[in-house]
Amino acid sequence: MCNRIASFALISALFSPEASAHPHSFITLVTTVMSENDQLTGLKMQWTMDEITSADLLYDAGDAKPGSPVWKKLAAEVMANVLGQHYFTEFWHNGKKVTFNNLPPEYGLARVGxxxxxxxxLPLAHPQPFKGQTFQFATFDPSYFVDMSYDNSSDAKLPKTLASLCKISVKTPQPNEDTLAFAQSLDKADAPPEDMELGKQFAQQVILQCQ
Incomplete structure (x- = not known):
């Protein structure tokens, strides 16, 4: 089996040559906040890749059945890339960044159509008491090769245990015209300066407020 998923930057190259501006690939997010014993413990994430981005992964999987060694190997390869980028996620509480455990307790890859x-x-390194607290998190590719976003605000979810205690909302940024023009000017061979964090300027912010 050929490994075509060395990095998310490579995934972007799967797009057609006509693509002339960032982003080149798209991932749709669904995230559920996880809690236990009055503490936030992590985030359960579902990332659905667009059809072109998915093509090589599904080619490598072939006709393998769900849960087979083929799918497990592909899942491990993709997850290793995600871990190499700190889950492509930042989580904040009181202006301080919350750290994550290096290994997810569970993960998997599947074909849907x-x-x-x-x-x-995504496990928090240290569970966070949530009563009376506000948290913020965002999932994004810093280079903005890959657009990672929620189709609907309802795709950021609360479990039933938190539904009466917390509110969750998705805030979509509005980058200025200069930032938009710069992103549109980049082609597939270009990469924005690392310190610019272009993807962060387009990243949706999920805000969790608990009473």
Whole structure:
């Protein structure tokens, strides 16, 4: 089996040559906050890749059945890339960044129609008491090669245990005209300066407020 998923930057190259501006690939997010014993413990994530981005993954999987060694190997390869980028996620509490465990307690990769879907649990390194607190998190590719976003605000979810205690909302940024023009000017051979964090300027912010 050929490994075509060395990095998310490579995934972007799967797009057609006509693509002339960032982003080149698209991942749709669904995230559920996880809690236990009055503390936030992590995030359960579902990433659905667009059909073109999914194509090579699904080609490598072939006709393998769900849960087979083929799918497990592909899932491990994709997850290793995600871990190498700190889950492509930042989580904040009181202006301080919350750290994550280096290994997810569970993850998997599956085929849904013509798309590849990665699911995993992002564990907080230290559970956070949530009563009376506000948290903020965002999932994004800093280079903005890959657009990672929620189709609907309802795709950021609360479990039933938190539904009466917390509110969750998705805030979509509005980058200025200069930032938009710069992103549109980049082609597939270009990469924005690392310190610019272009993807962060387009990243949706999920805000969790608990009473």
């Amino acid at each position: 013509h798309q590849a879907v990665l699911t995993f649990v």
